[in-house]
Amino acid sequence: AQKVTQAQTEISVVEKEDVTLDCVYETRDTTYYLFWYKQPPSGELVFLIRRNSFDEQNEISGRYSWNFQKSTSSFNFTITASQVVDSAVYFCALSEYTNAGKSTFGDGTTLTVKP
Amino acid sequence: EAQVTQNPRYLITVTGKKLTVTCSQNMNHEYMSWYRQDPGLGLRQIYYSMNVEVTDKGDVPEGYKVSRKEKRNFPLILESPSPNQTSLYFCASLGKHYNEQFFGPGTRLTVL
Numbered sequence: 001a002q003k004v005t006q007a008q009t010e011i012s013v014v015e016k017e018d019v020t021l022d023c024v025y026e027t028r029d030t031t032y033y034l035f036w037y038k039q040p041p042s043g044e045l046v047f048l049i050r051r052n053s054f055d056e057q058n059e060i061s062g063r064y065s066w067n068f069q070k071s072t073s074s075f076n077f078t079i080t081a082s083q084v085v086d087s088a089v090y091f092c093a094l095s096e097y098t099n100a101g102k103s104t105f106g107d108g109t110t111l112t113v114k115p
Numbered sequence: 116e117a118q119v120t121q122n123p124r125y126l127i128t129v130t131g132k133k134l135t136v137t138c139s140q141n142m143n144h145e146y147m148s149w150y151r152q153d154p155g156l157g158l159r160q161i162y163y164s165m166n167v168e169v170t171d172k173g174d175v176p177e178g179y180k181v182s183r184k185e186k187r188n189f190p191l192i193l194e195s196p197s198p199n200q201t202s203l204y205f206c207a208s209l210g211k212h213y214n215e216q217f218f219g220p221g222t223r224l225t226v227l
Contacts, residue, residue: 009155033213045158045205045218091157100213101146101163102173108157 002027004094006106013082014114021077021109023092029053031097034068034075039108040088048090051075053097082113117142121206121219128196129227136191136222138206144217146209147189148173149181151202152221158205164189196226 003026013019025034036048049059051068059066063080079086092106119140128134140147148163150173160173164183178200180192189208193200206219 006157035216037216043203043221045207045221047215047217050214093158095213099165101148101165101209102171103148103160103163103216104174105150105158105160107155 002029002094002096002104004092004104004106006090006092006109008109009107010110010112012112012114015084016081017113018078018080019082019111019113021079021090021092021111023075023077023106025073025075025092025094027073027094029096029098033095033097033100035093035095035103036066036075036077037091037093038088039091040085045091048077079111082111084113084115087111087113117217119206119208119217119219121204121222123222124220125223127225127227130197131195134193134196134224136193136204136206136224138189138191138219139187140189140208140217141187142208142210142217143186144208144210145186146213147183148207148209148216149179149189149191150205150207151175151200152205153202161191161204196224198226200224201226 005024032053034051038046065078067076089108091108095103149161150158159175162181164170204222
């Protein structure tokens, strides 16, 4: 069975601080997909990134960066110079490679960025 | 515009009264899913579909049914809703090469 753990339930930072959201997963599969999603206070779910398990290259997109470490089963998400608009719930998710429709989500981390 | 639509957005009903939440996508995606979101529990997958007439259970399928008669539509059926099915429901479709999952706007269901 797959499992995704986001140990940080809530994080509060002051604007311009850097913040890292942790994601640890469990799976018996050797290949799989990992995702991050954002859910702002308005409620919609927004895709941020997908990572294949066989591609361990880290990714940066503007102020966002992701660190994938297969050896520790972690896929952490860092926001640099946080802004108030980054306040949201962030979900990490895991999907099977051969059956990509089957997904397991973490419980989410609520990030509050204060001005 | 590429999108996933759900209807209704809000629904209040009573125990035992059958209901259907519709979901439609206009991107010709093969995979579609239903999730429920409850406070502190993240999103839990109810059912998913790999293509027309092919569906499978997610983690919390009890009390729900789905069908996939057409590629674009994936309705969620509650034959006899109960109060523990009060939740926020999201439909989603998975993009080509599984690069992105598109979510509908959500349906807030209250079962009294």
